[in-house]
Amino acid sequence: MKTAALMSGRAKTIAAKAPKRNDDRVILHFDYDCFYASVLENANPGLKGQPLGVKQKSILATCNYAARAHGVKKLMSISEAHKICPGLVVISGEDLTPFRDASKRLWSFLRSHSWSNRAERLGLDEVFLDVTEVIAYNQELLNRNALQDSFFQLSRHDPEKGFGFDATQFFGCVQPSVDPTDLVLLLDNPLCVRLLLASHLAGYLRLKLEEDFGYTSSGGVSTNKTLAKLAGSINKPQNQTTLLSLREYDVQDFMDGHKLRQIPGIGSRIAQLIQDHVLSIKTTPDPHGLEIGAKVTAREVRQFASMSADLLERILNRPGAERGSGEKVWNLLHGVDSSEVKEASDVPTQISIEDTYMARPLNTPSELMRELRALATSLIRRMRVDLVVTYDPDPSDLSSQQNTQQHLRWAAYPKTLRLSTRARPKPNGTSTPTPEIFSRNSRSQPLPSFALNLKDASIEAVAERLASEALLPLFRRLHPERQGWNLALINVCVANMVMVAGPGETGSGAGARAARDIGRMFRTQEDKLREWTIYDNTPVASVLDTAFSSANVADIVKSIPQSEEEEKREDTIDAMDELVEASEPIAVLLDSDVDAWEDSDEDESQRCHLCGHIIPIFAISAHERFHSIGD
Known part of the structure; x- marks a missing residue:
């Protein structure tokens, strides 16, 4: 009787720690x-x-x-x-x-x-x-x-x-x-x-x-995203599964049968840290990462001695870790996921293009520049497919009727350009294979205005300039060495989309918004100017602009002078990037479009949908008039 009472008390203790699931959604x-x-x-x-x-x-x-x-x-x-x-x-x-x-x-x-x-x-x-x-x-x-x-x-x-x-x-x-x-x-x-x-x-x-x-x-049917995705994977292909959660233990029994890495939202790094703690050993993942989190189940983690959200938080505590990761993982182990299905939008939150080089990693400047050009071309082409719309010109505007190129405008434009790379480990000189590196290194900057030029520049011309003036300097900050990078992946991405008002949106509403935003524009003028000071018209961009077309990339890299002021500025930018990256969650979320640079404040300026220049809200009408009378 005493043992039964003890077990009953233990069961109550475990149940008390389990998070509460909300089954209101479908x-x-x-x-x-x-x-x-x-x-x-x-x-x-x-x-x-x-x-x-x-x-x-x-x-x-x-x-x-x-x-x-x-x-x-x-x-x-x-x-x-x-x-x-x-x-x-x-x-x-x-x-x-x-x-x-x-x-x-x-x-x-x-x-x-x-x-x-x-x-x-x-x-x-x-x-x-x-x-x-x-x-x-x-x-x-x-x-x-x-x-x-x-x-x-x-x-x-x-x-x-x-x-x-x-x-x-x-x-x-x-x-x-x-x-x-x-x-x-x-x-x-x-x-x-x-x-x-x-x-x-x-x-x-x-x-x-x-x-x-x-x-x-x-297909999968359930009451949250994690459960629906896991349910849909049971009877594949061409079938569907509904996960019932009518009894308290139905969902828990379902979750307990899954390996740790199978659970959406638990990334490879989190899975490895938890697995190492539960097994009390330091595991080394195989080159493809298949063993990461594949040795322990959700049940084994959940029932591990003294396991709780607090213990998971301590296990996952490392530089750059997101606070609350322990609670998120604890919830997922119990089938609890409060993340919303994102509201549909015709405009993507980001556009990402990447390529891998597993068989023959990139190591030379000429190989690098070839790939940067190709990726930039695909990126600009995709931006124009996903973000550019056609519109009917003003009947009174004869110049716009004669120039069909002006019938295109940006429905939204990205504020941020990001370059990410992943390098393969270099040989260590021993017979022991070096573990594969799966993490990426990234650097970001504001997207240059010329990337939004729809009036005169072709996709290839914009991509050539983007590769030489923006992506190459970003790469130099990631990899200061001149060659021998052993690159297995390059990713270029634009993010932080800003919706653009359509042409002809004027009147009291536009005027009221302009009047409201003028004060904010002047209050934040210093911050806006600082943004331009850091990223635009730097000596690196200037040298590339004049020398790239006729010089070899390797010669460019060798010839770019760096003053102490430039080095300090790059160190400052790198430090800012590291702070931002340190704030990113270590969990691999279901939301694949989450971006750490998202800016929730409303802009007090707007890019022109014809030339791409940033114009204060109150000056948009005058600027459009400038285009209508010709350059």
């Missing part, structure tokens, strides 16, 4: 099956049914299920894949444009079914959808006397827009499984009703994705 997760291969198959239907691989550089980025049936796997070398499957069709996937375009079409369709306009893309092939409102509406309409002939309404205003379904059963798989004879009783539980309705909505949307667009998908 979240759907969609993962397109073999997305890259499916895009190519839809473009060329003759490929369907054949083993197909998509290559990037000398490895397979992905492959379809027909290829996987022969033993072909992602990240295999092309030569090895052909040995395993001689009939494998391999197509280059270097150009991501068709994949991005297809992803945007599918996302737009799914987005239209969230009444709260919350539809969030995770990469190119995954989407979260918050359908809480549409589910609540149909929950009120459900007729308990005619469950088999139920009708799901997709619109509040059009009662005929929707689909029929059988509400006596779930669509797809259910975890944990439910006896059909018990379902009628379970329908007395409001949460069960919401999840049942959501399963049929997910099934309907997946069917439409296949019939109307030609893409099969896997």
